[in-house]
Amino acid sequence: MKYLARRFLHPFQTVIIPKMAKSKFEYVREFESEETLLPNCWIVVRIDGKAFHKFSAKHNFAKPNDLRAISLMNKAATCVMQDYKDIVMAYGQSDEYSFVLRKSCTLHNRRKSKIMTYISSLFTSSYVYHWHSYFKDQKLKYPPSFDGRIVLYPTDQNLKDYLSWRQADCHINNLYNTTFWNLVLTGGLTPAEAEKRLCGTLSSDKNEILFSEFGINYNNELEVYKKGTILLRKRLKRPNSDKHKIVILPLHIDLIKEEFWEENSELLQMETCHKYEWPEDIPLPDLVLSQLHINIENKVDIEAD
Template sequence: MLLRTLKYILIQSSRKFHRTVMAKSKFEYVKSFEADDKILQNCWIVVRIDGKNFHKFANTHNFEKPNDIRSLNLMNFAAGCVMKEFNEIIIAYGQSDEYSFVFHRTANVYNRRASKIVSNVNSLFTSSFVFYWNRWFGDQKLQYPPCFDARYVLYPTTENLKDYLSWRQADVHINNLYNTCFWNLVLKKGLTNVEAEEKLRGTVSSDKNELLFSEFGINYNKLPAMYRKGTILLTKQIKIDESRTRKIAIPIYDDLIKEKFWKEHDELLLRKAPKYYEFPTDLQPLPDLVKELLNV
């Protein structure tokens, strides 16, 4: 009886295995429709994330204008979570509702498959933005899920990469100067949106700086560097206490348009070990962003 039972089990298992193999062989041809999206070798990979319809999201959640420090901190924190996961990202740069992540030209993450790189970076960034919302917004509830789109661009030379990042930082200056003028005219002087746009039409940077100072007493160059320059995230070795150091993404507010930045952080392009970094005295103790990332 026992031998008969064992024989029956073996026969049934064999049939199931046969059917599984046959089924797999019959349908696996569909894999041939998948695109071979392996990224070209020896190019810098930039994954750029942008908020989708973020004006509506900002209005719904009562973001302060022209800059909401909570949102900027959360964006930086989500970007830090991405850098913690992907150690082949050498630098990230963010402003407003966008973030750019630069993978070293020798990176082999996901065997350089574009769809895997873009989808994983974007999903981790978005999920971190949602998951850690209350760390930066307190009791304010998230009214609906935010959405971010993502794309990748390849830059064949180091100069191309530097120019890309310079372009994004120049964009910060142009947009933030305009928005600072616009919202001061609307919120403090009572102009309508149309009236504010009309007043600023045709003005250059010097005109806007003069307007801010003469009408609102604002010295634009004294505003927080995060607003004027955006946030650069770099992986560095930092001092945790008297006996410990740790490698982590830190925020820097600097002019990456200037060659001085790349000379000070020459390990980025050469893909050397992260340098030790000591925060300026006005940022002691550790910035909140770094302290939060240490606890993730």
Template sequence: SQKMAKSSFEYVKKFEVDDSLLPNTWIVVRLDGKCFHKFSEEHNFSKPNDLRALRLMNYAAFTVLREFNDVLLAFGQSDEYSFVFKKPTTLYKRRAAKLLTTINSKFSSSYVFYWKKFFGEEPLKYPPTFDGRVVLYPSDENLIDYMKWRQADVHINNLYNTTFWTLVLQGNLTPAQAEKRLCGTVSADKNEILFQEFKINYNSEPEICKRGTLLIRKSIFNKNLDKNSNIIVDTHDDMLKDRFWKEHSSLLLNRSKETLMYDGPVTDI
């Protein structure tokens, strides 16, 4: 019979490998746009920071958090986004491929689906690709250092890119000349070039560009409904400061979310 035939093929299922991730560890999924240097040029991203693109990334990540309650928080910058799962999550039995592909798929399709919402008349010329990886962090300290590492990366890149593009767009240097000018410079030198030659105070640049975006869940008291509502908020706080982790000490705990009176943007990030 058909059924017997099917069961004789079924042994192939055993070829699948068990990729369930170690329990009681932090699961981080990081996605990154493929060849976004090129993608950003072909879609006329403004340099060094296209805010439409950053907001679209944030919105795509927001759709991930909205759908997957097991994602605790997310951090994004440039063409990348990191998703941190709640430590005791059992989503998809912690199977690595399931977690990674589902998050990547939701993110990538949202990026395309909501393109027009952020880019308006600028057409999407071809379907973008995102790569992804899963990393496990055993301790809170490791996870915090991971978050600090990604945010330090924003700072280094953004200071370089801001200075580079200011030299090109306002200083009329060619990209090659700007690159040469910045070769071997440290942060202080770049701040100095911006301030002395272009009267730009780097500290006044938008927080979203300097620090990236942290999406976290919060609970707010809704007066009209007389109940608490769970929301996802975008913040640009400095995670490199230990003060941040003190003030957000409940962030990594799987207890109830911080309840607060919040007057910032809610879902429309």
């Protein structure tokens, strides 16, 4: 019988293992199965927070929206996009994020479990890693978790309809939650009473409740609450410079209308990212400033120093 020597822990500690052991037990790999994703289809990985109603309550998230929580989700998603260049765009709202990978993607040989688990785990670890950057006075009481799923969309229209569905869901949920929590926190109703009050109401009814009872014009709510966040790769001009840099840009705009796809035609045509002219009268988001290596607190260009 042939023997194979292996060294462990210490350079002079040698363990003798029969060479036949490898082939004897290797048969168990036959029980493994691997699903390969169909070619020429858009790959969408959607991650979703597990029991985030409980998680948000334990960590004192503001109701109906906590901008810290939204910003943290956007940061985690940006980390994923920076690591995986095959992701052409992402869309997030509430405790979910959808990542769109190009049709021609060959990442991990299009193995479903690899793509899904890597993206889900990177998002989760990034969420935990950056927690204290957004919740400075709130200790993370227990680790959050996110599940992941993959759906294939064979046509451009299928993909557009999927993203439209998620943004429509964002609007519907936010209008309900905004009305619900105003009834509870300001109107003095119990959660059960607020739920009963809103049962069967239309969007117009909720808008009327907000305006007539609380003086809130829903149209004036922050766009990030109403439309969610779109993350795109864009070539952005650095402040006080003629140089451009590719960044992950957060936008809170309507993607349901065809105008979005016309202005960002590179997404479906799978071209390199286009230049984006950020309005000079609007400050760059902190998420972008950090990518440009600009100190967020005093807006100093670190690379220029």
